[in-house]
Amino acid sequence: MYAWSTVTAIGFWIGALLPVVYLPVFVTGIDSVRALSLLFGLLAVHAIALILGHGHDGTRTR
Template sequence: MHLSSSVTAAGFWLGTLLPIVYLPVIVAGIDSMSRLSLFVALLAVHALALVIGHDYSGSRSQ
Protein backbone atom coordinates (compact mmCIF):
# COMPACT_ATOMS: atom_id res chain seq x y z
CA MET A 1 0.00 0.00 0.00
CA HIS A 2 1.47 3.31 -1.06
CA LEU A 3 1.51 6.46 1.05
CA SER A 4 -0.98 8.20 -1.23
CA SER A 5 -3.51 5.38 -0.92
CA SER A 6 -3.08 5.41 2.86
CA VAL A 7 -3.70 9.16 2.96
CA THR A 8 -6.74 8.74 0.72
CA ALA A 9 -8.12 5.99 2.96
CA ALA A 10 -7.52 8.11 6.07
CA GLY A 11 -9.25 11.07 4.42
CA PHE A 12 -12.23 8.93 3.49
CA TRP A 13 -12.69 7.48 6.96
CA LEU A 14 -12.10 10.81 8.66
CA GLY A 15 -14.70 12.37 6.37
CA THR A 16 -17.09 9.55 7.16
CA LEU A 17 -16.69 9.53 10.94
CA LEU A 18 -16.06 13.21 11.71
CA PRO A 19 -19.75 14.19 11.80
CA ILE A 20 -20.03 12.13 15.00
CA VAL A 21 -17.89 14.83 16.65
CA TYR A 22 -20.38 17.55 15.64
CA LEU A 23 -23.04 16.24 17.99
CA PRO A 24 -21.31 17.01 21.33
CA VAL A 25 -20.27 20.44 20.05
CA ILE A 26 -23.81 21.30 19.01
CA VAL A 27 -25.38 19.84 22.16
CA ALA A 28 -22.95 21.82 24.35
CA GLY A 29 -23.97 24.93 22.45
CA ILE A 30 -22.09 27.36 20.29
CA ASP A 31 -22.32 30.24 22.70
CA SER A 32 -18.76 31.54 22.67
CA MET A 33 -16.18 32.52 20.11
CA SER A 34 -13.98 29.54 21.03
CA ARG A 35 -16.78 27.03 20.40
CA LEU A 36 -17.67 28.77 17.16
CA SER A 37 -14.02 28.56 16.13
CA LEU A 38 -13.98 24.87 17.04
CA PHE A 39 -17.10 24.22 14.97
CA VAL A 40 -15.74 26.12 11.96
CA ALA A 41 -12.43 24.25 12.26
CA LEU A 42 -14.31 20.92 12.34
CA LEU A 43 -16.19 21.92 9.20
CA ALA A 44 -12.94 22.89 7.46
CA VAL A 45 -11.21 19.62 8.44
CA HIS A 46 -14.28 17.69 7.31
CA ALA A 47 -14.32 19.42 3.92
CA LEU A 48 -10.60 18.78 3.47
CA ALA A 49 -11.02 15.11 4.44
CA LEU A 50 -13.83 14.72 1.92
CA VAL A 51 -11.69 16.19 -0.84
CA ILE A 52 -8.69 14.01 0.05
CA GLY A 53 -10.74 10.83 0.51
CA HIS A 54 -12.87 11.31 -2.61
CA ASP A 55 -10.97 8.75 -4.68
CA TYR A 56 -10.88 6.00 -2.04
CA SER A 57 -11.49 2.74 -3.92
CA GLY A 58 -12.98 0.94 -0.89
CA SER A 59 -16.02 3.20 -1.01
CA ARG A 60 -17.27 1.95 -4.36
CA SER A 61 -19.31 -1.15 -5.06
CA GLN A 62 -17.67 -3.78 -7.20
Template sequence: MPLHRSVTAAGFWLGALLPIVYVPVIVAGIDSFGRLTMFLGLIAVHALALVIGHDYSGSRSR
Protein backbone atom coordinates in the same frame (compact mmCIF):
# COMPACT_ATOMS: atom_id res chain seq x y z
CA MET B 1 0.40 0.17 0.67
CA PRO B 2 1.74 3.34 -0.96
CA LEU B 3 1.52 6.58 1.01
CA HIS B 4 -1.02 8.06 -1.44
CA ARG B 5 -3.46 5.20 -0.86
CA SER B 6 -3.02 5.43 2.91
CA VAL B 7 -3.71 9.17 2.92
CA THR B 8 -6.73 8.71 0.65
CA ALA B 9 -8.11 5.96 2.90
CA ALA B 10 -7.55 8.07 6.02
CA GLY B 11 -9.28 11.04 4.36
CA PHE B 12 -12.24 8.89 3.37
CA TRP B 13 -12.73 7.40 6.83
CA LEU B 14 -12.18 10.72 8.58
CA GLY B 15 -14.76 12.31 6.28
CA ALA B 16 -17.20 9.47 6.95
CA LEU B 17 -16.81 9.42 10.74
CA LEU B 18 -16.18 13.07 11.59
CA PRO B 19 -19.89 14.05 11.66
CA ILE B 20 -20.18 12.00 14.85
CA VAL B 21 -18.11 14.71 16.54
CA TYR B 22 -20.65 17.38 15.52
CA VAL B 23 -23.27 16.02 17.93
CA PRO B 24 -21.52 16.83 21.23
CA VAL B 25 -20.32 20.18 19.90
CA ILE B 26 -23.84 21.22 18.92
CA VAL B 27 -25.39 19.81 22.11
CA ALA B 28 -22.86 21.72 24.23
CA GLY B 29 -23.83 24.85 22.36
CA ILE B 30 -21.93 27.36 20.30
CA ASP B 31 -22.19 30.25 22.70
CA SER B 32 -18.70 31.73 22.55
CA PHE B 33 -16.17 32.78 19.97
CA GLY B 34 -13.88 29.89 20.93
CA ARG B 35 -16.59 27.29 20.36
CA LEU B 36 -17.60 28.93 17.08
CA THR B 37 -13.98 28.83 15.96
CA MET B 38 -13.75 25.17 16.95
CA PHE B 39 -16.95 24.33 15.06
CA LEU B 40 -15.82 26.17 11.91
CA GLY B 41 -12.43 24.45 12.14
CA LEU B 42 -14.21 21.11 12.42
CA ILE B 43 -16.19 21.86 9.28
CA ALA B 44 -13.00 22.89 7.45
CA VAL B 45 -11.21 19.67 8.47
CA HIS B 46 -14.27 17.66 7.39
CA ALA B 47 -14.35 19.36 3.98
CA LEU B 48 -10.62 18.75 3.51
CA ALA B 49 -11.03 15.08 4.47
CA LEU B 50 -13.85 14.70 1.93
CA VAL B 51 -11.72 16.22 -0.82
CA ILE B 52 -8.72 14.04 0.03
CA GLY B 53 -10.75 10.85 0.45
CA HIS B 54 -13.07 11.13 -2.55
CA ASP B 55 -10.93 8.77 -4.69
CA TYR B 56 -10.80 5.99 -2.09
CA SER B 57 -11.37 2.74 -3.99
CA GLY B 58 -12.86 0.94 -0.98
CA SER B 59 -15.89 3.25 -1.11
CA ARG B 60 -17.16 2.05 -4.48
CA SER B 61 -19.44 -0.90 -5.14
CA ARG B 62 -17.91 -3.64 -7.20
Protein backbone atom coordinates in the same frame (compact mmCIF):
# COMPACT_ATOMS: atom_id res chain seq x y z
CA MET C 1 1.44 4.87 -4.91
CA TYR C 2 0.95 3.11 -1.56
CA ALA C 3 1.39 6.35 0.40
CA TRP C 4 -1.30 8.15 -1.61
CA SER C 5 -3.63 5.19 -1.18
CA THR C 6 -3.13 5.42 2.58
CA VAL C 7 -3.77 9.18 2.60
CA THR C 8 -6.93 8.66 0.55
CA ALA C 9 -8.20 5.94 2.88
CA ILE C 10 -7.50 8.03 6.00
CA GLY C 11 -9.19 11.05 4.44
CA PHE C 12 -12.21 8.94 3.55
CA TRP C 13 -12.62 7.52 7.05
CA ILE C 14 -12.07 10.85 8.78
CA GLY C 15 -14.64 12.40 6.46
CA ALA C 16 -17.08 9.60 7.19
CA LEU C 17 -16.67 9.56 10.97
CA LEU C 18 -16.08 13.23 11.79
CA PRO C 19 -19.78 14.18 11.87
CA VAL C 20 -20.03 12.18 15.11
CA VAL C 21 -17.86 14.88 16.71
CA TYR C 22 -20.35 17.59 15.72
CA LEU C 23 -23.00 16.24 18.10
CA PRO C 24 -21.29 17.27 21.38
CA VAL C 25 -20.55 20.70 19.89
CA PHE C 26 -24.22 21.23 19.07
CA VAL C 27 -25.45 19.76 22.36
CA THR C 28 -23.25 22.06 24.45
CA GLY C 29 -24.27 25.00 22.29
CA ILE C 30 -22.42 27.53 20.22
CA ASP C 31 -22.56 30.45 22.59
CA SER C 32 -18.97 31.67 22.53
CA VAL C 33 -16.25 32.57 20.08
CA ARG C 34 -14.31 29.50 21.19
CA ALA C 35 -17.20 27.15 20.36
CA LEU C 36 -17.76 28.86 17.03
CA SER C 37 -14.04 28.59 16.22
CA LEU C 38 -14.16 24.89 17.11
CA LEU C 39 -17.12 24.37 14.79
CA PHE C 40 -15.43 26.19 11.91
CA GLY C 41 -12.23 24.23 12.54
CA LEU C 42 -14.15 20.95 12.42
CA LEU C 43 -15.86 22.02 9.21
CA ALA C 44 -12.50 22.90 7.63
CA VAL C 45 -10.96 19.56 8.65
CA HIS C 46 -14.06 17.77 7.37
CA ALA C 47 -13.88 19.54 4.01
CA ILE C 48 -10.19 18.70 3.61
CA ALA C 49 -10.82 15.07 4.58
CA LEU C 50 -13.63 14.80 2.05
CA ILE C 51 -11.44 16.24 -0.69
CA LEU C 52 -8.56 13.89 0.12
CA GLY C 53 -10.78 10.84 0.57
CA HIS C 54 -12.90 11.42 -2.51
CA GLY C 55 -10.99 8.90 -4.64
CA HIS C 56 -11.04 6.06 -2.09
CA ASP C 57 -12.41 2.92 -3.71
CA GLY C 58 -12.25 0.57 -0.74
CA THR C 59 -9.82 -1.94 -2.20
CA ARG C 60 -6.68 -2.91 -0.36
CA THR C 61 -3.46 -2.88 -2.32
CA ARG C 62 -0.36 -4.55 -0.92
